[in-house]
Amino acid sequence: MYDRIKGFRDFYPEEMQSRRQVMDTVESAARRHGFREIGTPALESAEMYADKSGEEILEELYAFEDKGGRQVALTPELTPTVARMVVARQQELSKPIKWMSTRPFWRYEQVQQGRFREFYQTNIDIFGSSEPTADAEILAVAATALTDLGLTGEDFDFRVSHRDILGGLLASFEGDIDTEAAIRAVDKRAKIDADEYADLLTDAGLTTAQIDDFDALLETGEDGLDELIEFAGTDRVESAVENLQAVLDATVDLGVREYCTLSLTTARGLDYYTGVVFECFDSTGEISRSVFGGGRYDDLIEGFGGQPTPAVGFAPGYATLSLLCQRAGVWPEESLSTDYYVLQVGDTRDVAARIAGQLRDRGHVVESDVSGRSFGAQLDYADSINAETVVIVGEQDLADGNVTLKDMESGDQIAVPVDSFPGGDDRPTYDDFA
RNA sequence: UCCGGGCUGGGGUAAUGGUAUCCUUUGGGCUUGUGGUGCCCAAGACGCGGGUUCGAUUCCCGCGCCCGGACCCA
Structure with a gap:
């Protein structure tokens, strides 16, 4: 007998039938919004990931040298591949580009609940529109997919934030502040105690008074957005707030506003995000990690050598999505028919x-x-x-x-x-x- | 990479320093004409390697895999 490789899974017919049904439901929501399926390689140049995220990232990849001496890696995510494809045919593709794809990805990392070394995601992205309606359409596809699965507003919650609001507020403080470190602290806010949280912000360069101000601002509700503009007094924060407001307004017409909650403490790995970001959470809190997330990344295509092209998308992973469905009691029955x-x-x-x-x-x-x-x-x-x-x-x-x-x-x-x-x-x- | 808990037929289990119990499952039969009731037969396990021992599934060590957590989360 051979052991299975750690973090890789087998799916037998009963379970696979349920997975297929769930994936088909998600894909159907995207198709009905006009997202077109693309096919992509399992292997890419390792350099593409090192350039985007740094050499350290290679430690978390299945990376190796092929028989032709090429440094290659099993794809850990789709975004760089899609960016490469967009750049390659930038002139001939009509905009907006709306693409989707469901396939496995691989990361060499520790296995935990809802996290494996081989995992399946559906990536859904729009390139070429910076309009708030594009952000809203992404939220609408996400919400439609979940409700089509039988989930309701009682089961999940999209915590919506904006990268520039956090960054802009931090920039408006006096002093030398490490924005990245501060945002990482915000991301951990719910998981650590108040003292640890304060220590992290102090390390990032905030004074005690600034921490209090900042924390109060993060608690801002949907009707208090103007206060943020007032506090910061910068164009950056003002336009970020207006953009976020416009996106939320656009979700009303699409019928998905009820699934969205303003949550400035939702920071996500903000590395390449530039605008609205959101994470889907289990409303009951039984699943501690986020189910999936997405957002706007307007600089990435240019970073891949293309013309400036705004982009927004999200990528539900089926490991966490199935946990959510099971918790909510809507996971399809695992039996053959x-x-x-x-x-x-x-x-x-x-x-x-x-x-x-x-x-x-x-x-x-x-x-x-x-x-x-x-x-x-x-x-x-x-x-x-x-x-x-x-x-x-x-x-x-x-x-x-x-x-x-x-x-x-x-x-x-x-x-x-x-x-x-x-x-x-x-x-x-x-x-x-x- | 680190911390904790596991590992006995395909699944679930029992006992044990002297090769293993029961249930279920699978295949066949009773039954070339009736399943989800029965009976019979058969198949199938101590995760892997090393150590201690006359003898290890049992005790010790390492590794592997599983479950959960930390870190990370592009």
Whole structure:
């Protein structure tokens, strides 16, 4: 026996069926908003990630030298790849570019709840629009996907923030302040105690008085945004606040405003984000980490050598999303379903094959014996795959010109003329003949 | 990279310094004509390596994998 590689998972049919259903639901929400599917390589130049995030990042990648001497890495995220694709055809692609993709990614990091070394994400992005409606559309796709899964506003919450509000407020303080360090402290605010939090901000260069001011500002509610502008007194904060307000306003028309909450303490790994950012949280707080997140990253394409191109997107991961669905009780049932089992008794393969073929042509899931099993064993198997209807094609029935339809739920069965089955009904069952 | 808890047939378990219990499962049969009831037969386990020992599934060490957490989260 071989061990599985740490952090990699197998999905057996029952679970895979549920995963497929969830992924299809998310993708469908994106498709219906006009996002087009793209396909991307599993391997990219390691340099692309090192340039974007620093050499240290290679430690957290599956990176190696290929047989041609190239330094390559299994893709840890999609954004650099998509940026590369956009830059490569920047002139010919009509804007806005709306793309989506579901696939695995790999990171060499510690396994924890909702975090694996191989994980699946659906990336959904818009390139080429800086309008607040683009940000709002991203929020709308996210909310639609979740509600289509059966989740409600009771289950999840989008905590919406704006990178420039935090950065702008910090910049408005007197003194030499390490903005990045301060934002990291804010990100941890909920996880650590007040003293630790204050220490981190002190280390970032804030005075005790500034910490108090800053903390009070972070608590600002949706009707107090003007106070932020007033406090900072800078164009940067003013335009950031106006932009955030415009995005929230736009979500009203799209019917998803109710899922969004202003939360300035939502900092996220703000590294390449430039505007609105949001994170989806479990409303009950049972899942401690964020389910997924997204936001605006207007500088990235230019950083990849393209013309300045605004961008906004998000990427739900299925590890945490399934935790949320399970907690909320909407994870699809993990059991197989089969429409028909065509049971053969004696040498009836020709007729059984004809019936099975016709049912399959109508799109049904149909199984028939491929193991030379006895009657009882075939029924047993039909039961194990949750067959709804068993079509018994036996020599005795055929001698009378019939097949027998058996409803597996009730056990009821009835003889049906073989010549009129499957007949005109798209999906004939016992009830149609009883 | 660090901390804590685990690891016995496919799944769930029992006992044990002398090769392992029970349930379930899987395959076949009773039954070329009736599953979700029964009976019979069969298959299937001590995560891997090393050490101590006459003998290790059991005790010790290392590693692997699983669960949870720290760090990190692009």
